[in-house]
Amino acid sequence: MSTLRTVKTFIHQRLAVAVDEIFGLLETTISNYEEELDRQRRLLEDDRYATCCEIFINHDIKKITFQNGLPSSVEDMIKVFKQALSITTDTGLQYKDANFDDFFTLTSTSDLKDKDTLKVVHKPHKSEVNFLPPHPAGETDSSLESLRLEQVAVSRTKDNTHTINDMMSGTYSCRRREVVGQSMQVAELKERWPALFDPVQINDEFRRCNTVPLESTFISQLDRYTPKLLELFNSKRGAVGQRMKIVLVELIKDPDVVKKRDMTLRCLIEYMGESVQELISDYSRTPEDKVHEDLKAQSMRIYICQQPVAVGIIIDGTPVLTGLDNVPRACCLLLGLTCSLNLDYPPKLAETFKVFQRQRLQLKPTSKYISLKNKLLSRAEQGHSSHQTRGLRRVSGFCGVLSV
Known part of the structure; x- marks a missing residue:
């Protein structure tokens, strides 16, 4: 009889433990379900405000999601796009109207819906008097x-x-x-x-x-200000100064005028706090077709091959110009192509390109540009007193080193 009671007690104990375990698992399962429901509810709340837009910029397509809804104004939306997409130029926005299947200027963010398509358009520079002209009379x-x-x-x-x-x-x-x-x-x-x-x-x-000549202005202005720039580069200290001195050593080996232009442009890029390698790729004993293959992933690049010499330009991985004479001319023509094709400056070279175009574009000066201009003015003031006023006028008129 005592054995039966013992078994009965044991079974009751085990059942009690099992019931506790079952209820513990049930509580855990219910808690997990409640947490998942809360998470799904929060996602639904977020989706109620989140808006996704497809963006056309230059020749790329991007997607941007506004988690907290669209900005209240077009100006604020442009600021978001410029930051997210590394846009360095003045821009506007157009949206695609489904009724007309065409793009129209965006004047209010209230015109937009989720999954709408937008296009980033570049505003004309002040000097681009023929940025988007009408058709000639009688033409369609x-x-x-x-x-x-x-x-x-x-x-x-x-x-x-x-x-x-x-x-x-x-x-x-x-x-x-x-x-x-x-x-x-x-x-x-x-x-x-x-x-x-x-x-x-x-x-x-x-x-x-x-309405401005390209190559003649670019080269003449480069030659005009090269002596002052070389003085400035030689006086530069620190890591940047050391990199420029390595470049300038090439002028001792070869003082040719084209070489001087090349070295001046390379040093200018370094002086503006940017990298020569972001703009110019140097190759030795590499066939040009191999260079084209190597640069397929580059959005904008000048290349120079040695033995045999070949200079060209790559944009969006496509060779757009080959058989050029030298790097300075390639820089000039690349500047022209950014205008002809309405391209953004490369984000990592924005300061350099702005210096190239400063006077022609009459843009608000950047801090780096102002610093460079002040250094040139300072050197002009150190000239002969009889020519001081004239020198200051000339350097002030520079407004950007290469006033194209």
Whole structure:
């Protein structure tokens, strides 16, 4: 009888333990379910305010999600985009209207809905008087498209410079609408407008847009201010000064004028706190086709091959110019292409490009630009007293080292 009681007591004890374990597991399961429900509820609350937008910028497509809803104004939205996308130039926004299947200027964020498509558009610089001109009198989209197709055919022939120039001038308004208003890849633009990637037409297109000659101004201003810049670079101390001195040693070996321009531009990039390697890639004994393959992932790059010598420009991984004479000319033509193709300056080279264009663009000076200008003014003041006033005027008129 005592054995039966013992078994019964043991079973009751085990059942009690099992019940406690079951209720413990049940409580844990219920608690986990409640936490998951709370999490899902919070996500639903967040989704109620979150807005996702597709962004076209230059030739890329990005996605941005506003977790707390859209900014209250277009200006605030532009600030968010400029920070998130590393945009360095003045921009505006356009949105795609589903009813018209076209882009319109965004004037209020209340016009936007979740998953809408936006386009970042560059505002014209003050000197770009022909940034987006109307079609010539009597011309239509259709007639200019016919002229574009004819221009593509003519570009394949020889001795066509005069004819191509007339056609490019006639189709300028059509081309600017494509470059500014559409998000085409550089490779596609090169296919549609092959002449636009010729040095002669880069110069002409720059003049059409800005009424300023490109190469002659760039090179003359570079030569004019090189002596003062070299003095400034030689006086630089610290790590940057050491890097510039290594570059300037090349001038002792080869004082050629083209070499001097090359070294001055490289030192200028370093002086502005940026990296030469972000703009110029040097190769030795590497075939040019291998260089093109190596730079496919680069958005903007000048390359120079040694033995044999070859200089060219890569944009969006596409070789857009080859067979150039030297790096200074490549820098100049790249500056022209940023205008012709309406491209942003590379974020890691923004200060350098702004210095290149300072006077022409009449933009608000950056702190680095002001520092450089003050240093040049200081050196001008150290000149002969009889020429002091004249020297100050010349350096003040520089307004950016390379006043293109």
